[in-house]
Amino acid sequence: MLIEFSNIYKSFGPVEVLHGVSMSVKGGQIMALLGENGAGKSTLMNILGGLLRADSGEIFLDGSPVVMRSPNESIAHGIAFIHQELSPVNDLRVYENMFLGREERKRFGFLDRAKMRQKARELLADLEIEIDEETYMRDLDASHKQIVEITRALLCEARTIIMDEPTTSLAEHEIELLFKLVRKLVAQGVGIIFISHKLNEVKDLCTDYVVLRNGYVVASGKMDEVTTEQLSEHIVGHELAQMSRTAVMHHEDEVLRVEHLSRERQFSDVSFSVKSGEILGVTGLLGDGRSELFRSIFGDTPDYEGQVYLDGQPFHAKSTSQAIRAGIVLVPSNRKENAIIPDLSVLYNGTLATLKRYCRLGLLRRAPQESEFLVHAADFRLKYGKLDDLVTTLSGGNQQKVVLSRWLNTNPRILILDNPTQGVDIGAKQEIYEIIRKVASTGVAVVVLSGEGQEIIRLCERTLVMYHGRIVGELRGDEMTEQAIMKYATGLGA
Amino acid sequence: MDMGKNKVIKWFSAQWTGNPLFSTTLALCAIIILQTCALGFDYASFGEWWSKFCNNWIIVLRNNATTGIVSLGMAFVIISAGIDLAVGSTFVASGALFLLLLDSSGAGLLPAAGLSGWPAFGIAVVLVVLFGALLGGVNGVLVADGGIPPFIVTLGTMKIYRSVTQHFMQGRSPTFPSSDFGSFSTVTIGGYMVMPIVYWLLIAAILYVISKKTVFGTHVVAVGSNEKAAKLTGISVKAVKRMVYVMTGALVAFASVIQICRIGSMDYSNAGSGYEMDAIASVIVGGTRMSGGRGTVIGTMLGVLIIGVMNNLLNLYGVPPFLREAFKGVIVIIAVLLQKKEATS
Incomplete structure (x- = not known):
């Protein structure tokens, strides 16, 4: 055989x-x-x-x-x-x-x-x-x-x-x-x-x-x-291994604090905080509960126990739209399933979260919609044919950029990215890292959920490691190595 | 010469695969040519032929105006990945309310309240449309908030609405004051009775703008195309779903008003029955995807026309009435086969 x-x-x-x-x-x-x-x-x-x-x-x-x-x-x-x-x-x-x-x-x-x-x-x-x-x-x-x-x-x-x-x-x-x-x-x-x-x-x-x-x-x-x-x-x-790492900086203002968050069978007793301008990683193996945790904070599954604080005030998003209004956005993993609307164009996919803003008397106006999107498109070096082409005609990396621009239009204060470079090639990966760093430098608190050790190490200043729904480790700057992350992620850290 | 031919073929194949309405439009053209032939050319003058031609078209359009309006609502429901089987029953229930409100045999609710003339008519229309929206809203709430599959919800309300209407209307026989209000549908313009067609086109125009130029129109596509992504984008999926059923209910009620004004009465056990299937057929033929996300107002208009003109054609050729439904079935299946080819190539 x-x-x-x-x-x-x-x-x-x-x-x-x-x-x-x-x-x-x-x-x-x-x-x-x-x-x-x-x-x-x-x-x-x-x-x-x-x-x-x-x-x-x-x-x-x-x-x-x-x-x-x-x-x-x-x-x-x-x-x-x-x-x-x-x-x-x-x-x-x-x-x-x-x-x-x-x-x-x-x-x-x-x-x-x-x-x-x-x-x-x-x-x-x-x-x-x-x-x-x-x-x-x-x-x-x-x-x-x-x-x-x-x-x-x-x-x-x-x-x-x-x-x-x-x-x-x-x-x-x-x-x-x-x-x-x-x-x-x-x-x-x-x-x-x-x-x-x-x-x-x-x-x-x-x-x-x-x-x-x-x-x-x-x-x-x-x-x-x-x-x-x-x-x-x-x-x-x-x-x-040669790709540059994000510089670890000192950040002052705490934007999001989570205390003792639990949801049955998904995550339990999770506490952490993120500061303005910081890039925080959350990693672990399949079944660690990180996606479920942030889906809850984002209001998609709001039936959790514990308390979330936004700018020091208690905050409990009951729906995704409420979270978005409060400045929390989540770019979900699995772009095809959770983010892309295959029957809408590049332009509409890129502006879907902020359509109301382009309306006058209830009717959409093309000009402001286009100009807002084109700013991101140029910024992200988005490769596309026409704005009215279906979004599915783009490559994975470019689709991800369209999804990112959809969210950045909302001017978020907290940007949660779940597996942001899933299925994109190394070039697009670097570009997306640059975009994320730039966003953080404007004072947005960024949370990156990823199962790729190198992504966490390159992109984040600090990372939480989860195992079976609990945070079991926290690593900062140079402490973040594949071995250290894996040790916690497999439950051997404690 | 050769280059030109190549270009035509290229354009044709690009349209065929890239433009979902292309084959629909071709089919409609083919049927219209057949229809025109069926009228014959055996006339004394061009003027005589022309008036026959126009007359025939007015009849086709007028006969399809009510299903046309219902189909437009259905298109929105199907684009949102739903289905509304209750349109026929909503039609009959709203029609019954309309008759009760304006009954001229002494028991009319509005005449009893001292209202008469066109103001009463206006109030009746508004109330009936609201009632239709309410019936649609029940569907919408059960689908969106109850989380029950739309097919089941509307199958249930289809039975409920008609059966309750029939029961309630037993022993009541309101008379519609056709001489007062029939002109809402029957007034002629240039010798033709075109009002139902005018209402249909007007509604189509409004819905076209809604689908293309409003946030709601985009959200309907988003919900039908990828509900999960729509929800995570902060779109209120439930509100969108409720709204498409409310809208359809209101449109169906208005169609019912047009119908009653035109024919002056309603048969509570048969009126509107089969509307759901006719509307679904038109929507599908018009290029709308059954599983949601894709579909247009213009396509739906084409779909209604294809089935309407087809009926007329079969009538002109003298095809026995019982067989006509079979042709409808064949068209629906062919239309979907054509669309499938477009989608995969």
């Missing part, structure tokens, strides 16, 4: 995300696939999983070229993709989930439940997993759901399993359970591609590594010949 990628290229619109990637995985290997968000890991794996097609390049399976036109073809070739966000059917039982879509049948198409139960029981016993196949999926915890997902892969005789950040939502002992299973599978000759941001864990589990950066393979080899420091440098890259 050997999978080889040969010279894979892939572009999304004008942006090329894979520039001739070659790598290989064979049975018995646990291959760590490393890289920052946007490095091309997911794209590469989606090509293998049949969710995307490569623009050029080939995949070889045991030496013969294969094309995955759909997830089903990929599965038929013995490749199983376990996604980061699991999608089990919670209202079905464990064995039903295991056989979902490949149910055993009797004559006339009736379900052969007995056979499915028995097969499921055998497999679980075989792997020494203590799960009752009759349990409802909703009654399992995260790690066991993950394990059921893996057994699903084994049932269709997967020879290669892709695991996309499988441990982010797992607790320490659950991770142990998962690793035990992974090692067992590898001993049976299965090949694993393991995507993770936690270098310690990767070092511990994996046998080999490949590092992707901006769509290139920048390093690969045996895991026991490399240190986590070296891996981290490969991941970040020399270029970014």
Whole structure:
């Protein structure tokens, strides 16, 4: 069993995300696939999983070229993709989930439940997993759901399993359970591609590594010949390591103070403050609750406990529009889902939050709308065709600039940016950092939520690290290193 | 020569893929040509043909004025990613109120209050439009604040509004004083009875301005296109949703007034029934996306015309009435197929 990628290229619109990637995985290997968000890991794996097609390049399976036109073809070739966000059917039982879509049948198409139960029981016993196949999926915890997902892969005789950040939502002992299973599978000759941001864990589990950066393979080899420091440098890259950091300055006026904020299952007992002109980072791993925390402060989910103070006065936004009027704005993560209005033009997307301002007698006037937007467009070096083109015709970085200008039009006092450089290339990234620094220099308190360590280190003066809904660490200036952040983010700081 | 041909083809394909109304307009032109042919050219003079031609068009437009107005409201609802199945029932309920208010057989509410003549008519129209807005508002509140899917809400109110109207109107038979107020719809201009068409075009013009030049018009698109983003942008998604249903209710009530003034009565069990589907069909044919975010007033007008002219055409060619609905169905499906091609290419 050997999978080889040969010279894979892939572009999304004008942006090329894979520039001739070659790598290989064979049975018995646990291959760590490393890289920052946007490095091309997911794209590469989606090509293998049949969710995307490569623009050029080939995949070889045991030496013969294969094309995955759909997830089903990929599965038929013995490749199983376990996604980061699991999608089990919670209202079905464990064995039903295991056989979902490949149910055993009797004559006339009736379900052969007995056979499915028995097969499921055998497999679980075989792997020494203590799960009752009759349990409802909703009654399992995260790690066991993950394990059921893996057994699903084994049932269709997967020879290669892709695991996309499988441990982010797992607790320490659950991770142990998962690793035990992974090692067992590898001993049976299965090949694993393991995507993770936690270098310690990767070092511990994996046998080999490949590092992707901006769509290139920048390093690969045996895991026991490399240190986590070296891996981290490969991941970040020399270029970014050289990128200038924001100067740490002294700020006087506290704008936002948060005391003992809690919301059930999302964050608990969070306290911090931000000053005018400061750039504060908030980071952590998936499931740390940072996005949920700021969504609450922004009035999107206002049913929290605790107290927020704006300029020293108690403030509780009941709606997003109330927060915006008070000068708090949040540029949400996942631009496509939460920010872009695909059916509106560049101009309207860039001015959507302030349309009322351009009205006279209830009718929109084009001239002030255009002139306000064009100021930002020039400032941000926005690349667009016509103002009336749909916003979806722009590249990711330019869409993000349009979204930023939408918010900066409102003259915010507190600017919260959730994952502001998601899916943008390194050039646009630098430009966006410059924009953010400039905004902060005008006295706006900026809060940057990001899971990318380097982004926090380059852009922020100070960072809070969250773990399972709590702030577990605070780092300032030179204290901010990937290692220090990761230590807190994995819950090892305390 | 060759260059010119190439240019035409290029322009055509750019329009075909880039302009969502292009195929709709082409289809309408094709149907109009067929319709014109159906009238025949066998006339003594051009003047005779012309008057026949105009007459036919006035009839087509007038017959579609009420559904046209309803469709415009429906377009806003669908652009906001909703649907309003209750338009037909709102139509009949507001019509019933209108008749009760102006009843000339002795029990009219306004005559009883000592009001008569055009002032009474004016008050009645305002009250009926407000009533329609209220019925729409109930839909809007249930959708926006109750969080119930619009299809379910309006399916429910569709049943409620009509059934309550029918029950309430049992044993009541208000008479509309057509001789006094019928002229609201029936007065002729240049020998043609065009008032319903005038109202329709006037409303279309107002709605066009609302959709293109107001914050509300933009917010409707934003909510329909990406509700989550709209909410995070500080747009009051709930207010926008409530408003589109209120607006539709008011428009439907006004359409009901036009209709009653024109024909002088209302059949509580049948009037307005099927309006919801006719309106949805027109809106879809007019290039509006069922899942919201895309659609225009002009497209909706084209959609109403396509279905209206098609009906007329089938009538002129003598297609049996029961089959006409089938043609409507075919048109809707073809229209959506064409739009799908535009969207993916």
